[in-house]
Amino acid sequence: MNRFEATPESRMGTQAVLRTLPFAAMAAVVVLDLLVGPSLGLLPLLTLGPALATVTGGMRHTALAGLVALVLSAPLAYHDHLLTHPRITVTLVAIVGVTAAAMLACRLRAEGERRLADARLVAEAAQRVLLHPVPRRAGDLRIALSYTSATQDARIGGDLYDIARGPGGVRLIVGDVQGKGLDAVETAASVVGAFREAAYDAPALTDVGRRLEDHLAQRLGGEKFVTAVLAEVREHEISLLNYGHPPPLLLGRDGRVQRLEPRQEAPPLGLVALAPAGPEPYGCAFHEGDEILFYTDGVCEARDQGGDFYPLEDRAPSLLRTGDPQDALDLLKRDLVEHVGGPVPDDAAMLLVRRERP
Known part of the structure; x- marks a missing residue:
């Protein structure tokens, strides 16, 4: 506590x-x-x-x-x-x-x-529909989740995540809907539903992204958008598709920390049609003992009373090296709240994926 x-x-x-x-x-x-x-x-x-x-x-x-x-x-x-x-x-x-x-x-x-x-x-x-319990184990992967709503006494907001099995491996999404309130919750639920449908049978991760973009193009109007990271974990590697979202952090078993940034920035979901091209898939090796932390901007943009951003890249390596991934993520969440000095001002979602021995 x-x-x-x-x-x-x-x-x-x-x-x-x-x-x-x-x-x-x-x-x-x-x-x-x-x-x-x-x-x-x-x-x-x-x-x-x-x-x-x-x-x-x-x-x-x-x-x-x-x-x-x-x-x-x-x-x-x-x-x-x-x-x-x-x-x-x-x-x-x-x-x-x-x-x-x-x-x-x-x-x-x-x-x-x-x-x-x-x-x-x-x-x-609504939370159980939007953020239904995801599997904490998927093959050699262990998964931990954390969600903090910026609205006092609320448990849901505009951040989203989900995990599903696809033809090529375990697929996941972490995203952040523009805006707050019930409209953001409704859009987040729509995105999660579209992801569950597409992730199950889409041949490639890019196909999942295109189906999400088509879904949102029909649903969203004006300049509304959703930043998101799509990922597919396969044997010894992970593929990513970034739609204007904060890059995940790779925590190597050797202690290195790497921001998994795309080679070229892409617009968020809902605005891809306005850009010359959508995001390009990229990836990295993902071996036994490695961890990848996905998060929303409510984590990396949280400020303390002096206006300093939460130093996620500095804190994550030391706080996430505990035995149980969920305990580690809970420790990181407590550290975030202590940095802010109170409730977080924005929705903050985190998803930690650890690769273990099969």
Whole structure:
């Protein structure tokens, strides 16, 4: 657990403190009134109890705070010789009115929380469709995944990945949809679906890319696009097709780190038709003990409070050399969050492929 995550015990302690806050506020009003008398007219401040209770609790908690405020107002009015004064009437009406409004606010908030819970269930279902569990082993390959949404409390965004078996070997895609929100999620789901269909039977990786481009040309309008890296892992090598995406990192078993950049830059998916030619396939040797890290720009463009980018090429070799690939990738993710100093500002997806002994 990193330093930005609260433990269940700390959350329960915080909630307990917040629930006592309304009664502490009313106790403070009572003490001040007893000390200074009726000159400051502190009785109406008892409405702080039910007002604060609506923030820290539910309808019953708020009703209890209102009842306590009403009970306290009587002896305070007697002490201040205000039982027959219009001020006590105004105070009682104010307490009843604030309590009723606070209870209504609690009810509306509870209904909103139920709707939010339902929306989260739908989002989780969408996540299972978009980012369904991929195999963690494929022959001599071990695969680890990490996905962090920039939207608070959300699990999905515009980044995507998928893995499938094709005629020539294991094929995969890592991509990033332009924009955010539901439109980006919908486009990402469409790209993943098209990839699953094409990767299964397309003869070559370039054919997969062409089918994705045709699919997006029919779907996307204007200047929307998707950056992506397609890869095909075969015996002792890996082939790549880069559509304007950050280049993967090859982590050799001998400790070398190599950016797998294409020989020539190509436009993203959705804009290929505007360029003279699409991307050219390229590749490198991929032997036992080697690792390849695919990632989106939410990783390499993450900045700390001083504005410095996350040094992925410097951190990845030391953090990814652990026994289990998923543990290694989780460690890299925690290091990224600590570098930023909080939640990442953009969706961040990572996919690690390690070649082991067959």
